[in-house]
Amino acid sequence: xxxxxxxxxxxxxxxxxxxxxxxxxxxxxxxxxxxxxxxxxxxxxxxxxxxxxxxxxxxxxxxxxxxxxxxxxxxxxxxxxxxxxxxxxxxxxxxxxxxxxxxxxxxxxxxxxxxxxxxxxxxxxxxxxxxxxxxxxxxxxxxxxxxxxxxxxxxxxxxxxxxxxxxxxxxxxxxxxxxxxxxxxxxxxxxxxxxxxxxxxxxxxxxxxxxxxxxxxxxxxxxxxxxxxxxxxxxxxxxxxxxxxxxxxxxxxxxxxxxxxxxxxxxxxxxxxxxxxxxxxxxxxxxxxxxxxxxxxxxxxxxxxxxxxxxxxxxxxxxxxxxxxxxxxxxxxxxxxxxxxxxxxxxxxxxxxxxxxxxxxxxxxxxxxxxxxxxxxxxxxxxxxxxxxxxxxxxxxxxxxxxxxxxxxxxxxxxxxxxxxxxxxxxxxxxxxxxxxxxxxxxxxxxxxxxxxxxxxxxxxxxxxxxxxxxxxxxxxxxxxxxxxxxxxxxxxxxxxxxxxxxxxxxxxxxxxxxxxxxxxxxxxxxxxxxxxxxxxxxxxxxxxxxxxxxxxxxxxxxxxxxxxxxxxxxxxxxxxxxxxxxxxxxxxxxxxxxxxxxxxx
Amino acid sequence: xxxxxxxxxxxxxxxxxxxxxxxxxxxxxxxxxxxxxxxxxxxxxxxxxxxxxxxxxxxxxxxxxxxxxxxxxxxxxxxxxxxxxxxxxxxxxxxxxxxxxxxxxxxxxxxxxxxxxxxxxxxxxxxxxxxxxxxxxxxxxxxxxxxxxxxxxxxxxxxxxxxxxxxxxxxxxxxxxxxxxxxxxxxxxxxxxxxxxxxxxxxxxxxxxxxxxxxxxxxxxxxxxxxxxxxxxxxxxxxxxxxxxxx
Ligand SMILES: Nc1ncnc2c1ncn2[C@@H]1O[C@H](COP(=O)(O)OP(=O)(O)OP(=O)(O)O)[C@@H](O)[C@H]1O
Ligand SMILES: [Mg+2]
Numbered sequence: 001x002x003x004x005x006x007x008x009x010x011x012x013x014x015x016x017x018x019x020x021x022x023x024x025x026x027x028x029x030x031x032x033x034x035x036x037x038x039x040x041x042x043x044x045x046x047x048x049x050x051x052x053x054x055x056x057x058x059x060x061x062x063x064x065x066x067x068x069x070x071x072x073x074x075x076x077x078x079x080x081x082x083x084x085x086x087x088x089x090x091x092x093x094x095x096x097x098x099x100x101x102x103x104x105x106x107x108x109x110x111x112x113x114x115x116x117x118x119x120x121x122x123x124x125x126x127x128x129x130x131x132x133x134x135x136x137x138x139x140x141x142x143x144x145x146x147x148x149x150x151x152x153x154x155x156x157x158x159x160x161x162x163x164x165x166x167x168x169x170x171x172x173x174x175x176x177x178x179x180x181x182x183x184x185x186x187x188x189x190x191x192x193x194x195x196x197x198x199x200x201x202x203x204x205x206x207x208x209x210x211x212x213x214x215x216x217x218x219x220x221x222x223x224x225x226x227x228x229x230x231x232x233x234x235x236x237x238x239x240x241x242x243x244x245x246x247x248x249x250x251x252x253x254x255x256x257x258x259x260x261x262x263x264x265x266x267x268x269x270x271x272x273x274x275x276x277x278x279x280x281x282x283x284x285x286x287x288x289x290x291x292x293x294x295x296x297x298x299x300x301x302x303x304x305x306x307x308x309x310x311x312x313x314x315x316x317x318x319x320x321x322x323x324x325x326x327x328x329x330x331x332x333x334x335x336x337x338x339x340x341x342x343x344x345x346x347x348x349x350x351x352x353x354x355x356x357x358x359x360x361x362x363x364x365x366x367x368x369x370x371x372x373x374x375x376x377x378x379x380x381x382x383x384x385x386x387x388x389x390x391x392x393x394x395x396x397x398x399x400x401x402x403x404x405x406x407x408x409x410x411x412x413x414x415x416x417x418x419x420x421x422x423x424x425x426x427x428x429x430x431x432x433x434x435x436x437x438x439x440x441x442x443x444x445x446x447x448x449x450x451x452x453x454x455x456x457x458x459x460x461x462x463x464x465x466x467x468x469x470x471x472x473x474x475x476x477x478x479x480x481x482x483x484x485x486x487x488x489x490x491x492x493x494x495x496x497x498x499x500x501x502x503x504x505x506x507x508x509x510x511x512x513x514x515x516x517x518x519x520x521x522x523x524x525x526x527x528x529x530x531x532x533x534x535x536x537x538x539x540x541x542x543x544x545x546x547x548x549x550x551x552x553x554x555x556x557x558x559x560x561x562x563x564x565x566x567x568x569x570x571x572x573x574x575x576x577x578x579x580x581x582x583x584x585x586x587x588x589x590x591x592x593x594x595x596x597x598x599x600x601x602x
Numbered sequence: 603x604x605x606x607x608x609x610x611x612x613x614x615x616x617x618x619x620x621x622x623x624x625x626x627x628x629x630x631x632x633x634x635x636x637x638x639x640x641x642x643x644x645x646x647x648x649x650x651x652x653x654x655x656x657x658x659x660x661x662x663x664x665x666x667x668x669x670x671x672x673x674x675x676x677x678x679x680x681x682x683x684x685x686x687x688x689x690x691x692x693x694x695x696x697x698x699x700x701x702x703x704x705x706x707x708x709x710x711x712x713x714x715x716x717x718x719x720x721x722x723x724x725x726x727x728x729x730x731x732x733x734x735x736x737x738x739x740x741x742x743x744x745x746x747x748x749x750x751x752x753x754x755x756x757x758x759x760x761x762x763x764x765x766x767x768x769x770x771x772x773x774x775x776x777x778x779x780x781x782x783x784x785x786x787x788x789x790x791x792x793x794x795x796x797x798x799x800x801x802x803x804x805x806x807x808x809x810x811x812x813x814x815x816x817x818x819x820x821x822x823x824x825x826x827x828x829x830x831x832x833x834x835x836x837x838x839x840x841x842x843x844x845x846x847x848x849x
Contacts, residue, residue, distance in 0.1 A: 303694045305720075472715050476706035479695065479719045483703045487690035490756070493652055494763060495678035495707045 002137040007256045009136065013145035015245075015252030016152030017211045021225055022232035022244040023159060024203030030176040030239030031196045034087055034098045035413060038105035040226030041113075042201045046075045046208025047217035048113055051122045054212070059127035072206040079201020083194045089588060091193075095412065096359055100545050101587040103538055106222055107580030114219060115574065123216040130213050144213050151210065155203070156245045163241070172196055176239055223534055227424060231270060234417040235277045237287020246285050247277075267428035271421040278418055279406050303355075303482070303551055305474060310553055317560075321459055325452055333455050337523045339563045340462035341516050346543035346555035347466045348512035354549045355473055356505040357485030358408065359416040362423025363513055363540045366396040368532030369426060370514025375443040375527035376436070385448055389461070389518050396514020397507050404506035409499055420537070427532040442528035446521055458519045465512055470552050472508065481505050513540075546586060603630045604666070605767050605799040606651070611660035613646055620646040622823035624660070628767070631797045633790065635810045635831075638820035639844055644803040645687050647820070648769050651801070652684045653677040664767065683765030687772050689756035693745035697736055697755055700744050701727035704762035726762075733788065734758045735781075749776035754785070761792075768792070770802035774809055782806060786813045811835065819844060 025039045050071040057063040082105065090098050133140040163169035171192060175182045183189050208221065232251060236243030251270055258266040277285065306314070324336040345367055352358045370392035377383040377391050407418045430437045437443065448454035472478050483491040484498035491498055521527045530536065539562070547558025565582065569575040607627040613620050621643040628634045636644050649655045651662055653674040662670045669677055692700050705723040706712055731737045734754040739747065744755060753776055760768060770789070774782035790813045792798045804810050810817065811831045818828040819840050826844070827837045834840055 474719055475717055476703070476711045476714045476719045476722065479692075479699065479703040480707060480712040482694055483692045483700075483707075486692040486694050489654060489674070490686065490690045490692070490759065491707075492654075492674040493678055493684050493686075494704045494759060495675050496703075496712055497675050501712070 011253030011256030020207030046205030050209030075205025076202030104583035111577035237284030243286030370517030392518030397511030400510020691744035
């Protein structure tokens with residue numbers, strides 16, 4: 001009984017900080033319709049700023065409370081600056097570009113934090129009152145956790161009060177329903193959006209600083225928190241504050257018990273819960289269908305097969321790749337292989353995201369399954385390379401088919417979130433099932449017998465793979481797929497089975513990414529969990545969006561540009577900030593991607 | 603021969619009874635006009651018949667077979683084609699490719715991964731485009747068509763399925779008077795020569811009374827009157843509620 005009670009309380013305590021961050025995210029999304037990837041970074045800033053403030057203040061509860069509020073105010077200001085400086089300019093841009101821009105912010109803020117506070121974890125020295133315990137049902141329970149438990153519902157009540165009882169809140173809710181209508185009422189939308197963003201950022205900062213006593217300010221917070229917050233917001237229903245609290249409690253409590261009952265599988269547990277909720281209630285616990293059929297600007301432009309200049313460029317590119325080992329030696333060969341793999345990886349994402357209309361935040365899952373599949377086949381079953389290279393895409397394709405069967409019916413952000421969830425599960429398996437995967441150490445020693453021979457194998461597979469995808473996209477299947485994306489009701493009324501087509505595209509996309517992963521494994525001689533990380537999924541997204549989602553040329557150009565850029569920048573200090581700045585600039589100045597831009601210039 | 607028979611059809615959205623106890627049928631080669639003021643439930647009827655939404659009550663039979671609750675793609679394969687009030691083409695394709703896609707679906711070829719879609723059904727597509735008067739626009743992007751042309755494309759896509767029953771939701775919207783007349787005559791010809799049953803709605807009463815064999819008047823979801831065009835036009839209730847004076 002006491003175990004049950006204390007675990008529940010622990011769960012509720014973590015639910016509170018989860019809720020604070022998620023509430024900010026959901027409020028921002030509700031009004032601005034921007035999925036703010038940088039929300040976790042705001043939370044991280046909250047932790048660091050909070051650390052700086054609290055370590056300088058007297059160490060009693062009243063000053064602590066003041067410091068916490070000051071931190072929230074500071075992050076709110078940063079949020080407002082972010083909104084005015086960047087987001088305001090991209091509200092009309094396609095959803096994925098907004099996402100990309102906010103990911104650029106993540107990178108910039110990560111390096112800014114590193115620069116300001118240094119690389120070390122900063123724990124908060126805990127004064128006696130923060131270390132106190134109370135006796136509950138015969139066991140000791142941290143006093144601060146009780147405070148946290150109370151803060152969650154308090155903030156929830158406060159938010160509900162603000163949104164239902166103040167003029168500002170009513171306007172915000174109206175904007176959530178219909179922002180053009182609110183604009184028509186003569187309300188200053190810019191001010192409304194900025195204040196909403198500031199509120200959301202303040203909540204993120206609050207969540208960050210309140211998590212300090214139990215942990216530390218560290219540079220991993222941004223991505224860890226954003227994944228959790230996404231999960232909670234999606235499970236609760238996008239834009240629903242009450243739903244966010246429910247979901248936070250559900251997941252907090254589940255984690256608290258999971259740690260004890262199923263140690264090592266908590267991550268998997270969380271994402272399984274999310275998957276189950278979304279399969280049963282596709283719009284989250286308290287979410288509603290908002291008729292979210294916003295077509296991206298790219299979707300409505302004509303898609304043409306490659307013209308003469310594109311074929312010429314591709315021919316020159318191919319010649320360069322063929323000659324690379326002879327002309328430039330082994331180092332160039334390594335970079336060239338990376339580019340080729342990136343190209344296939346990005347092209348595979350393009351299939352589902354472009355013609356398929358299914359954005360993915362977790363494309364690295366299939367890449368990782370292919371990479372580990374090949375590595376484990378080679379290591380454990382002594383499978384020869386050709387068989388391992390053939391087996392990997394089959395494994396990845398099967399996994400994609402199984403997952404896709406549940407999720408291809410969903411649309412937009414929800415689908416993207418579930419792909420993210422699945423990628424996190426795969427990642428957790430790679431990290432946590434040490435016996436099979438070697439955990440963080442990875443699977444090592446998977447080298448091809450003949451490196452130069454392998455380079456040409458990789459070249460053949462990657463170029464061949466892209467050509468196959470191209471052929472499929474211009475087949476009746478590819479057209480039917482695109483028809484379903486362009487006008488779902490029209491396509492269905494013509495007898496096209498859109499769900500089945502989407503599932504097939506999802507599977508094809510997964511299998512191709514798996515092939516890319518297998519090739520990558522052989523080129524690096526190893527498979528690591530980083531192949532499946534969120535940032536690797538984002539790499540693929542960036543490559544596709546960088547090149548432009550309108551045609552298959554886009555991801556190819558994007559992959560080569562991004563890999564080149566990455567390799568150039570990687571050698572420099574603060575490469576993330578530079579990369580982030582470049583991404584932001586690209587979104588602001590080339591919203592149709594490089595290929596789209598070139599297309600338009602002709 | 604009865605092609606379509608709907609019986610006791612009902613659909614509510616929240617408190618609104620969009621379609622309320624609607625019963626009618628169409629025989630082969632017949633042109634039935636469904637008319638009524640805005641919000642009468644005409645589009646909802648179409649959506650119910652092609653399976654886009656499911657009725658709360660009532661049944662829909664096609665050639666004597668109960669199709670209530672089937673998915674739109676299944677109903678399409680049974681030979682029901684439709685156009686949409688808000689016409690939608692496949693915007694990322696040319697006009698011709700729109701037709702090629704629809705024709706491939708009609709010929710059950712949407713699962714061909716290795717054929718060249720742009721080389722298939724070229725002649726058939728051209729014939730359909732010529733029929734609706736879009737031949738000159740074949741290579742234009744569907745996303746940039748004028749609205750009237752988009753309606754034409756929508757109709758051509760519906761016709762690509764060689765439907766035995768054609769549903770047209772305001773086919774002449776966005777067209778000039780003469781164009782609309784030509785389109786209506788085309789539909790009439792298809793009905794007379796191929797025995798296609800047609801159910802359509804149109805706000806232009808001249809067009810309705812020019813080609814309809816029978817008219818059903820809908821008002822707030824209920825059937826207000828039905829019969830041949832002359833008797834419906836003469837019906838005092840219809841005159842008072844809908845046709846008014848001068849319409
Ligand atoms: N998806 C929906 N959700 C809620 N209400 C709906 C929906 N579709 C239609 N309605 C309502 O049902 C009623 C009938 O609408 P419907 O579109 O069928 O009318 P209509 O006769 O086609 O009108 P119009 O001539 O303007 O096209 C209207 O009151 C409309 O608001
Ligand atoms: Mg209508």
